[in-house]
Amino acid sequence: MSVFTRSRAGKALGGIAVVAVSAVLLAGCAGGGTTTTPSESSAPAEDLTLKIGSVLPQTGSLAFLGPPEEAGVLLAVNEVNEAAKGITVDFTPGDSGDADNKAFETTVPKLQNAGVSAMIGAAASGVTKLFLDSNVAAGIITFSPANTSPDFTTWEDDNLYWRTAPSDLLQGEVLGNLVAEDGHKNIGIIYQNDAYGTGLFGVVKEVFESTGGTVVAEASYNDGDSSFDAQVATVAASNPDAIVLITFDQFATIAPLLVNAGQSAENFYLVDGNLKQWGADVSVSLEGAKGTTPGPVLEDDFKERLNAAWVDGGSTDLEDFSYAAESYDAVILLALASLAAGSATGPDIATKLQEVSGGSGEGTTCTSFAECADIILEGGVADYDGYSGPVTFDDAGDPTEASIGIFQFGADNMHERVETR
Incomplete structure (x- = not known):
């Protein structure tokens, strides 16, 4: 597993010497971010409804990535809702298309008008760049499972851009x-x-x-x-x-x-x-x-659950699982951050995303939504390790560990x- 660190406040690194020089690097977790001690965490006063939309490639030049990414989102939404831990995800899917067919120009305004707190997507970095500023202005989290452009590390995003895919x-x-x-x-x-x-x-x-x-x-x-x-x-x-x-x-x-x-x-x-x-x-x-x-290499059980969620929606078996884990983890992290914040609004959720990923340096390691949610509801700090890896967000909203x-x-x-x- 390769480990790397970025800072939202820092500038893009110009030389590859600053990046890892081998595939196995020294581990380092970023500090900073909003840190909440167990005594400060509390369950929401009433059940939360978290409205999430997706802007993923159902059409266009990356359409082959759409099924595994959408399957990851669907599975996570199902499992969060089935867990019944005081939060329900209200999910609306949408097509990102690509920079050529511009399907996102229809999807993004529709989701904004629907009052979503976060959008999962886009897959293509170039597409995300075309609507990210609009989401920032609207106070909506943009959470990509597949953006890899280094440009996002230093983007002026008001803490509202996050990704589970590592920088290129x-x-x-x-x-x-x-x-x-x-x-x-x-x-x-x-x-x-x-x-x-x-x-x-x-x-x-x-x-x-x-x-x-x-x-x-x-x-x-x-x-x-x-x-x-x-x-x-x-x-x-x-x-x-x-x-x-x-x-x-x-x-x-x-x-x-x-x-x-x-x-x-x-x-x-x-x-x-x-x-x-x-x-x-x-x-x-x-x-x-x-x-x-x-x-990473995905567990057979996870792939079976992904496929079942996808097929249950009326689709044929998945042929590819690229970025499925990153998509799943994006939803789980958003739900946990919402629970930890006791709020379903984008800016409030964003203050807890680093914490629930373990990026604040505190928390009890957990590997499922239900397990992590119980920690939060009991007044503790959860450190979610997902199927895409430990994640461990730095101050830039980038994962510091990836394969x-x-x-x-x-x-x-x-x-x-x-x-x-």
Whole structure:
């Protein structure tokens, strides 16, 4: 498990040397935040109703992440409500789409008008940036299970932005080192020109070059583009020995173009934005290709519960579980913070999020909503350790502990986890 620390008051770190230099780092919990001692905690005078909405990708270039994320939210909502611990979650789902189809422009105002205290989402960093300030102005928490742009660490968010996914300063470091460890010396990078793509591109490039490697070609495209011939030609002309692809589902178009240009797919490196079970959806063999995505190995019982919650809603079985744990934990943390604050308003909940994650340095460790809720109701401080990890928020609303999975594709264009860092 990799551990890292950020500060809401600090500036974005310019060099990768400030980030972890290996996948196993010294643990450090951030101080600061609002600290409440057990004697100060109290149960709400009456049952709370917490109104939450989701802004997750039902359509658009990250739609493959929608089902596991929505399943995580649904399961958490069900379990909070079934626990009957003095708080009920009133949940309204919504589509984020992407920066191209802009479904969030309908969803976000609808949820704001419905009086939600928090929104789970978006998945894409670039989409969240387009509505975050509006939520801040409305006093609504934006809690993303999948945003990884480093920009959010220093965003002026009035303590109303939180995430259970780690900054790409971590994923980029792991990926850059992985490419080097596999013996590659000269690489090409194709990346999406948005907050997610440029941030991850910068870290991968810096880390890979710090190992003595060279980025011999780089090419970007914009979300919504449908032609990638120029980018492929630029990278292929440099004859790299590996190619890093920081894309969303545009990968399905780009990969065959690269193979047709003489590049070997076994030397492709993918990221969380395109690391899906491609199967027949990609027309060339991806056997040997690797990729990274944040998140730990999930317990079978948890995956079964996720799938059951999803199928009960009328959907087919989940094929992917990316960011499901982060989505589940986001809802649990919001419910616990609401209970600890004795309030269902966004700003009040935000004052307790760091505390219930263990980020204040106090509390009794607990691993389920019901267990943590009992601690709070008895006047104690709960420290929730979730399925995505211990979380342990720092002052910036970033998790200080996270895992990065390394995956490899087989002959069927389906991937399996081969390592966790």
